[in-house]
Amino acid sequence: MDTSNPAVFVNAELLRLYVGRRVRALIQVVRTEGGTVIGKSTDENQLVVKGSPPFPLTKFVEVIGIADGEKSIHADIWNNFGETIDTTTYNQLCQLANGDFKHLFV
Numbered sequence: 663m664d665t666s667n668p669a670v671f672v673n674a675e676l677l678r679l680y681v682g683r684r685v686r687a688l689i690q691v692v693r694t695e696g697g698t699v700i701g702k703s704t705d706e707n708q709l710v711v712k713g714s715p716p717f718p719l720t721k722f723v724e725v726i727g728i729a730d731g732e733k734s735i736h737a738d739i740w741n742n743f744g745e746t747i748d749t750t751t752y753n754q755l756c757q758l759a760n761g762d763f764k765h766l767f768v
Contacts, residue, residue: 669726671759671767674707678732679760685735686726687711688743688752691719699723704753713737721745 669686670676677685689701689709699711699719711725713736720742727737759767 668767671756672729673705673753673756674703674709674733675705676756676760677703677709677729677735680729681731683729684727685729686724687735688722688724688747688749690722690749694719704749704756708733710734711737713740715740716742722747722749 667684669684670680672680672685672687677687687709688704689699689711692700692702694700694715697712697714699715701709701711701723703709710733712730712734713725713727715723715737722743722745724741724743725735725737726739727735730736
């Protein structure tokens with residue numbers, strides 16, 4: 663596993679802390695507009711993801727890329743996560759990865 667350029671687990675609220683850095687987020691796809699995907703983060707806030715998404719996209723997608731704004735990610739990796747996922751647990755993972763257990767994730 664390559665650990666030279668880790669991606670921080672984020673939701674929409676945490677994304678603003680990592681502008682310019684590599685992040686990973688899970689979104690529920692709301693709509694696509696060309697190479698842009700509008701999605702709902704695990705904390706129920708909207709995120710905009712730019713890049714070259716694979717088609718077809720599933721309902722839930724994990725994206726890895728650079729946070730290029732407080733609510734925007736330019737993704738270079740898109741992972742389809744299927745039609746159902748426990749977003750509450752993923753959101754808790756984001757909180758743990760940015761809290762007291764941060765040292766275990768980055």
